[in-house]
Ligand code: SF4
């Protein structure tokens with residue numbers, strides 16, 4: 001890959017080396033090693049947090065404008081040019097509000113919950129290779145790290161609901177715990193199929209292996225992953241955790257002030273992070289044409305994914321809670337398993353046994369087989385599922401009705 | 409041996425809740441997510457309309473009826489003025505009757521649009537269909553503003569006719585609306601009634617059988633969704649409905665889906681009715697000669713019309729004075745709420761919201 | 777096929793996003809952000825000369841900092857607040873007060889007895905309308921036999937105290953007379969428009985022609 005890089009992403013080790021040399025020059029001979037670890041970690045987290053929070057602020061603006069356009073409205077347009085000042089106004093408002101804690105609440109749990117929800121989301125971004133490298137350089141178990149970290153979410157949501165001691169919040173967090181845990185399985189299955197082809201757990205390796213984007217190689221895996229990722233961040237059609245028309249506001253009913261701001265932040269950060277992961281796993285990461293830097297292509301692909309998510313969010317209603325669970329266990333998991341079997345067989349046949357390399361011809365063959373298979377499966381499933389409810393008989397007037405005009 | 413035990417939890421849905429359509433309260437007992445008991449509580453919006461009517465004269469009561477079903481004031485006005493006309497034997501000019509029917513049908517479309525939109529919002533479609541519905545409803549409200557200067561609380565009808573004739577602005581705008589509306593309604597139907605998620609959420613949910621519907625005295629789209637072909641416009645034609653040609657759509661089994669699909673079909677029928685009215689209407693007087701203070705002869709009467717929510721009836725007793733001795737409203741929303749338990753028991757929390765949404769209650773009318 | 781409806785739904789929302797005439801009729805009250813194209817139209821010049829002449833304004837409007845006033849289009853029939861009342865026409869008959877369902881019009885006539893002679897109208901001392909309780913039903917306007925009271929056309933009467941919402945006789949006298957054409961066919965005939973048009977003086981707002989005797993007998997108390 002010969003690309004022009006305008007901005008080189010600063011990773012952990014370059015930070016470390018920089019601080020190390022600084023501390024050496026300052027004369028901390030012995031302790032410069034651990035001191036520079038701390039300094040590098042601190043500045044890295046400062047950078048990551050600020051970058052993401054700012055990105056989230058603009059994302060909320062983007063989301064509100066886009067959904068408003070879908071809903072034939074205007075969206076925020078009063079504060080600043082094109083309403084770009086709106087997120088900052090929101091943040092100021094939320095911070096200035098009184099931070100109430102219900103007297104019956106479990107105070108430590110209630111207080112920790114927002115942070116517990118925010119932290120994993122922030123952590124994920126450190127392993128995403130926005131360019132050739134990521135914040136945490138090339139962590140060789142990147143994807144495993146993501147899978148592990150995201151499961152903290154369900155605990156955090158349950159803490160928020162449990163701690164606030166509100167019936168709506170508990171209902172919401174119960175749903176959340178059940179749903180998030182169920183959808184972790186299809187998500188892991190979707191990721192596994194990626195790993196089978198890429199042959200590595202490192203995110204940058206996965207990107208490098210995508211001579212043909214994995215969305216083209218295994219559409220079914222993409223579908224499974226996308227559906228479960230949508231559920232993981234509880235977006236329509238799977239937004240049972242909040243379900244504002246049913247539960248008021250779900251697990252965050254009792255939160256206010258800065259705590260609500262943090263919950264809100266975590267919730268709106270999730271689409272950004274998810275789209276980054278999707279871009280890395282399925283859309284070829286920072287690959288693109290050479291005339292623009294890799295970061296640009298990465299962000300562009302993220303935007304496409306985010307827009308698709310918003311499009312779905314503004315169109316589809318919400319499924320019921322048992323239907324969501326049924327979808328995870330009865331359909332997505334089976335699809336994920338079938339996909340893995342298929343990919344595994346293909347990889348076993350096509351991969352060079354000595355070097356362990358899949359050429360792009362091999363991938364094209366796999367893509368052909370997988371597309372045909374996916375379409376057949378989906379059509380079969382659609383007709384099989386749709387039989388029961390889709391077509392109805394013509395209405396028959398009830399014999400109990402008697403609407404003859406008077407006198408006849 | 410003790411197995412896993414669940415404990416029922418009682419939740420207060422409302423009176424402040426995003427999908428109870430006003431200040432309606434439901435004490436629901438859930439077993440997990442399943443409803444095992446519920447008890448509706450209302451009266452939070454009680455304003456004593458019926459009692460207030462006893463101290464006002466017959467024309468002034470029109471303003472009270474606006475505030476009962478505030479998304480369908482025209483139909484309330486119509487039901488009330490028809491009762492007064494019957495009570496005092498006033499003959500209404502034909503043009504006035506046509507305009508009244510046009511207004512009532514426009515109001516029916518507006519009300520059904522709102523019901524459909526809010527049902528979809530309750531299912532969780534993030535307000536998109538709701539705003540598409542509101543876009544169309546807004547056009548109808550604009551028409552009402554041209555007609556009578558107000559958008560919601562219209563007070564348009566008077567005993568003996570209507571107070572003001574429609575001018576050319578109104579007829580032009582109405583023509584445009586009638587041409588465009590069916591197209592938008594088709595689009596709305598394509599957006600929601602073939603949507604698999606909506607089908608999964610609404611089909612076979614909250615079934616009300618035809619026998620039950622009749623037993624509970626349910627009327628309107630809910631009754632027709634339960635396959636009972638009963639519509640006062642056909643069964644007991646009032647105004648000039650007997651000169652108009654229209655269908656009565658009915659549902660297949662009486663579930664949530666049928667209830668909102670019947671509304672969608674009814675809107676198309678209403679458009680048909682308005683088109684025919686525009687063709688048939690002729691010039692003429694719009695208001696009978698009625699005195700300001702109507703003093704009907706002592707007696708009593710009940711008249712009802714097919715409102716957007718069901719049979720909307722007024723029962724008036726006159727003692728010969730300027731104001732009624734007693735006024736009683738048969739509010740369809742209130743009576744349609746009675747089979748709530750029958751429909752909801754055994755369903756999940758999400759279904760509770762959709763079933764309540766499909767009944768289309770307006771708390772102003774339930775509590776009066 | 778199952779699943780097709782979902783995709784069709786996506787198509788419909790996209791259609792509504794793209795096609796401009798699907799937009800809600802949005803009026804950005806009280807002011808609206810404008811693009812340079814709109815600005816050029818407002819200043820009635822061609823787009824490119826305008827941009828060339830006012831680069832700063834163009835830039836400002838491009839980043840959304842230029843506002844123009846905008847109001848909801850209102851039909852002349854609109855029943856607004858701030859009643860238009862003509863003291864030259866009012867006889868103090870108090871029909872309006874009697875007909876108001878809420879009884880919020882307070883009229884006190886001629887207790888001083890200075891000006892009241894036979895054949896003249898009453899001397900009005902108090903004429904209060906409490907628009908804080910008014911529901912703008914217009915029954916008082918309908919009841920006025922001399923076309924002295926008309927609905928207004930405005931809607932921006934918000935006050936910090938309820939007592940400021942009571943319109944008294946001096947306010948009514950000095951207020952700008954922009955009567956709504958609601959229930960006033962003579963104003964419709966004149967093409968009066970309270971929003972864009974001029975104020976209407978007291979001579980213009982009445983039904984001038986006296987009803988014939990037949991008409992009169994038709995109209996009154998034929999029961
Ligand atoms: S508009 Fe209605 S409420 Fe207001 S003063 Fe006139 S009659 Fe009374």
Ligand code: SF4
Nearest residue numbers: 866867869870872920
């Ligand atoms: S405004 Fe009209 S009804 Fe009221 S007192 Fe004056 S003349 Fe009589």
